[in-house]
Amino acid sequence: MAARRKTPSRRSKAHREFVSEAEEILERMRDGLSDLADQQTNSGEADPEVINQLFRSAHSLKGLSGMFGLDGLGELAHHLEDVLDRVRLGRAGLDAAALGLLDESVALVALTLEKVESGTQDELLDRVAEVIGRIDAWARSPEPATEAAEIELDPAMLRALTEYEEHRLQENIRRGRRIQVVEASFDILAFEEGLAELTGAVREVGEVLSILPSPGEGDESQIRFSLLVATEIPPGDLEARLEMPGASVREASRAGGAPAVAEPTAVLASDSAVEPSLDAAPELTSLKSISDTVRVDIRKLDELMNLVGELVVQRGALARIARELQALPETARLAADLDKVHKGFERKLQDLQSGVLETRMVPLRQVFEKLSRVVRRLRRDTEKEVRLELRGADTELDKLIVEELVDPVMHIVRNAFDHAMEAPEERLAAGKPAEGCIRLEASQRGNDVVITCSDDGRGIDPAVVHSRAIERGIVSENAPLADREVLDLIFAPGLTTCTEVTETSGRGVGMDVVRANITALGGLVEAQSELGRGTTVTMTLPITLAIIQALIVGVADQQFAIPLNSVRETLLVEPDEVQRSEGRELLNLRGDALPLRRLGREFGLGGEDQSRTGKQYSVVLGLGDTRVGLLVDRLEGQQDTVIKPIQGPIDSIRGIAGATELGDGGAVLVLDVAALVEDGLRGGDSA
């Protein structure tokens, strides 16, 4: 009995809404399952709130599927809901089998949803029936008996408890926790912040079983909340912890137990002295749209971004015209006006730009949570005991970058699990705890986001990697390489196909692909490792791709743009300051040796040459902690630019990221800083 919409177009819009909301529900369920699994491995006890949320998700999905006549999906959601309902009401325990079954059902829900878009979801009905059969078989297992505990509570409060809340109340009483009622009043138009503070403080020491709102006593503008709380600490301590004037705490009495601390109070309607004033209802403005968030197609944001990009380029043209007008005496006054307008325009444009950029930012949480699911699955399928620690899931990046990051980060974590982690016996023999740890950490540093994946596994033996790389002809035998450079070889293509290396060294599978992916995002990836102690892979990524400020430099008769966020500083270099060592050119930068590259030679432009006597500039490029100096002839100023991808013969030239328009209509090539820095470290082809 599906709701029939009147017109097809409306139906299909509703349908799209359904799919999009169902996907959100699905994502929430995956998160919940992943949390549950973590809780089981960590404390062995599942958080009732997580189970209840999972239940609510299955419940919503069931209701939605029913409205859209998706019977298979509805049935599946119904059975999921049923299992979760038993678990949350304490009628069934959550074991590994149940978790596996839930995982599988959620995967099947995902698959079905994919098919809904093409209307072919019925192809999966057999599988759905099979999974439902197994859920039913599991659900028939005996239910632990529950005995009802008695408690004296305000009847108004009891009446509004759902079955689940009643169960939580009973469960907490059975566990010997003290049931208390916390009451506080707030301004009715702005209660949420205060209430959130109150519930937050209570949750630190107990469980909030129910939140019952009631009218403020004698004051229309107030709203009163009674929180039913289960905790181990006495009411006095709880009240002291809340630090909220006006909040009161009292203990609900147990039947036949401790004496009642207080009479049931003014929560009952008959007791409250409410003075109704119907005419006090404020203005009836439009309240139709109250929800604070909207979902937007990422393509619309891309379009907006492109528009902003074009405006940025046009602003450049405006600035140039203003400058030219200023040079002429007869237009100087107009030029000053234009300049003022231009400055205002520039400021607003910057606001618009950062506004659009901010809209595209999403936290890394999604990626991290996917990873914890993967690690959980790996842990289940192997003998290894590995804990995944996640830090900085709230770090934000452009949505596009986050999406592109999933694969490389997944690869790195899988590598750590598969190859770096030893079996528990081997770990114990090496004097390490049996449980290994992979830690994924993200943080923002200036315009970059740094993501590190560190493990406490067996580490990489540089000698093995080196000899293997020589064997494979990746490096020549007599080239002296520092350990750091040897380690970098794990990112070289060609080392990957060699399985012995991965088994003995712990790494190597597809790391060249990882580097290619990260580099394509304008990022940098490096590895550090200590034999026997573990490996750390560090990825440094720009926060956003779209609009960048660029430094325009000149070599011979060419101009290039360098993304300003990777420029650390610029230096004037006299020819005799350039030192040479082992075939490489270096510059003494405040005591550190800065590897140098000559931009003209990179692209065969001639121009500067080490024998020439003129001054040059070194643009110090930095990605993460790595620095490389780029020698150029001229610094020509800063400019906002939008990088456009280029096609044709030059799109595959290493070191070029794309092209950009300058305000005067000319086009210049944008340097790929990540590639230049990497080549610079390796000594590059110019060595």
Added chain:
Amino acid sequence: MQSILVVEDSATMRSLIGATLEDLDVPVKITEAASGFEALRVLPRGSFDLIVTDINMPDINGLELVSFVKKNESYASIPLVIISTEGSERDRDKGLGLGADAYLVKPFEPDDLREIAKTLLSRVQADE
């Protein structure tokens, strides 16, 4: 024009309920709230002739909302419809016990909701 408050955490369900109610013979104004808290915030700002609410919601549940409305003299006379996914009989009995006027099970038949809404709205009009 009569005014209806729809409290439901699922956006799709909310707009389905809204669309169903907009199809009544009489013109109505629909206000949506995505949670119980939002409903508490919205209630004092409008004068509603009918409230339609879900039970399972993230902050306060539909029963707690019904209890609040019925205890508050400013709102106690507003008729209330609970729409919840078929489930616990006890939740239904509690809802009606707290003073809700009707209980509908999801997936609901749009005609049923319209019928109930029409009846309850005309009752309000008769009172005025």
